[in-house]
Amino acid sequence: MPGWIGRRDREAVAIGGSVVLPGGRALPVTIRDLTPEGCRIECDETLPIAATVLVDLGGSTAQAHVRWALGREAGLKLVN
Secondary structure, X not given: OOOOOOOOOOEEEEEEEEEEOOOOOEEEEEEEEEOOOEEEEEEOOOOXXXXXXXXXXXXXXXXXXXXXXXXXXXXXXXXX
């Protein structure tokens, strides 16, 4: 299908965590689905697309890029 970007199936979760934005401000988030490559989160703000953030995945911390953001949701791609 033209334009389709394949990805692994994501596991539905509801994990409390946080995202640290460029500049150091932390936002509480709920992680809604998760794979080894990324996650979908909900938060009270629209995250800046293409920003590199630090995400607390409920106990482990990883750097991630904001791939998309729509309202209170955002998709993060974890950086290796």
